[in-house]
Amino acid sequence: MTDVQIVRGELQPWTDHNPTGGATLLALLDDLLPPRAERTLVVGPHTTEVIELAAARSAAVSVLVRSVSDAQEIRAAVPAEHVTVITGALDGLVLAEPAPFDVVVAADGLDRVLGADSDPLNWPQRAAELWKVAAPEALAVVGVANEFALTGLYDRRPVDARHGDDEWRPLHDDPDRPTSPAQVRDALGADRLYAAYAAAGAVHTLLDVDAAAATRPGRPGARLAVDGLSATAGTMPLLAPVDDGSDAAARAGLLAAVAPGWLAIRGSGGPTHTAYSEGGLFADLDGAEWAVNVSGDGKRVPDTENVETLLFRLAAAEDVPGFRAFAARLGAWADDESVILLDDLFPADAGFVRGFTEVKSTSTTAELLAAAYHRLGDRLLRAHRRHPWPAWMTESDDLVSTWLSMSGVEATPEILKRGRELADQLAEPTPDEPDLRTILADAEEAQVRATDLAGKVFALQRTLRFRDQSLRTREQQIRKTRDDLRGLRRSPAMRLHEITNKVAKIRNPRKFAGAIKRRIRRS
């Protein structure tokens, strides 16, 4: 264990998978951490990038991880002399009585800071241990997992199968663990609190809890949260898609309460933004608008429901005229500046404003609209949302063609094909395994479809029977008419009519009489 210090409670052999990190967390820490701290403690598993950022902002950094092998790897990756790597448990570090730290980074939370030999400390006790090594006015960043997270409520696994080897004691069966934004604030004395969404350790999105609580379904804030939830859910076996639950939570103003976790900030630090997310995005809620910055480009996005939400609502209400009018408005606005993501497009005045995501494209406006509608259809159907269009439309390009036509675009095969390709490029990654409700709904739908198709066969056969009957009726009518005609031909009146007809054709009676005479003579 060259260059790695050790305190009581180290784990060996052991590895904490998925250390906390990611560009989103780095962006927040970059804003938050003071330019030059004296002593910084990074406690729990974090990525090398987090440690390096802390090292760049502090005269001395201590990194505490419980896994011996993890500590060795960190040491190898971060050889800087002012970085001390320690392996052991948090309670072990407290016993070592280090000088107080003026910055504490525990973004991974307090669930991976004890060893199997540690005392059974509950969450408040672990937090108390943390404060023992922190200076009174320290800036602390602490992650808290949420036991009431939607992703937890929708987790398909039973409780005893969720945490694997981590739970040598029932770590999560802890009545004193904070489980709401208010409880986290109280427990940590947090000055700022973010709803945190992470996938396999990488923080995807951070959203201020007040903004998360205030947003509503389809609004920019909700979109950030739902994107984050989807990222978290993508790595979990689920009972049902989290989207429905997140919409309901947003309506109730509880989106922050059902986040997978929180990131609490105590103490002073640099100013931070309302939200951080993938792709270098940060944004601030400013009254009725979001000031959005994506990779250095700033813009303002109205805090309104996005186009997808509005179209889904019209579809669910089976309000086709409303849908048509909205699609017409969309068609009148559409341009080829960048791809059109309807879940990230917001009505503004007579037109629309693109939201957080800008994906440049060389495609035509018609192709971009086709892509937007293909994607809308995919998301509508995948979520088994209610809509008024029959299966033969949804199973073909007819639905997208119809929507394009509503937007004033004539759907050619080329436009539809290019739109499909673009939509596939923009599609969200498929979850590792489909959720249980989707599997059941797909199965039920297949059963209904089979019944419907059998009904269609029945109806076609019945129509054929009616048509056969019509043909028989017509044939009988034709036969009867033909028989009547035959009878008419044989009648004396018809014969007289025929003779009269022939006689009427004699134009020159003298010639005719001469011809008869000649024939009589010859005979």
Add this chain to the structure above:
Amino acid sequence: MHHHNWYYGQQHILARYCGLPDDFPPPIPGYLQHGWNVGCGWNPAHEFFDGAWRYVWSDAPRRRGHSLGRRNYSVVGAPMLYLMDLEPELGLTPEPERKGTLWFLFHGWDAPGIGANIHGDHQRLIDEINETETEPVTISLYYTEYKRPEVRKVYEDAGFDVICFGERGWNYEGTDRQFLYKQLKAFRRFKRVASNRLATAIFYGVAAGCQPAVYGDAMELEGDNPLFGGQTRIARLWPDMLGKDIDMATARAITDDELGQKYIMPPAEMRMLFDWNQRD
């Protein structure tokens, strides 16, 4: 895929609207509402095959059908509105020259073996028509009544013109494909449309610009199924459409709702909705 869709030549009109041959229109993958209805678009005991789509004129039948456990509704608007779009000039008469009342007697129905006649006091109705109408009256009888001399003669003897627009057919036979064409042409020359029940013809008449009136003995229909609420429900839901002097603006608004004016769709959209585009 059901012969009712041919009634009054409605399927033929929609095929023509879609640019398809209207002599033998392609099948509709379900059921097309063929008359104004206070229920789910069809009679209470109507059969539907599994997976059938139900194409209704307006949203209210869709909602009522949903409440009955029925799904697969699509609101398309009344075919008569599409015909009006196809035939903007048919029978068009300058407004000042429109005159008289086209009076529709509530009619029986004609399913072979299970049809039903109406019963009521025709003379009393005639007296009321004479008391009410100030211009010449033409009585329109459905063919079920037109062929009953005891009904038809009563109105002829009263001095009214009596006309019949034809038969709706049965099992793809006997459908007068010009039924609605003739009706539209007639509506456009009359000033008023009237009936003893709020019914399809009243809405068609209003759509064609006639001043509506609904009055007189509503008469009884043999075996009438009251499941949907009957005449009292009509009085509760559409009181503004009953009476001898109905506000025209209100009538137009209600008519637009009931015939599904805002649901009229372009031909290309309808072809996809009916699966009428050739896929092979």
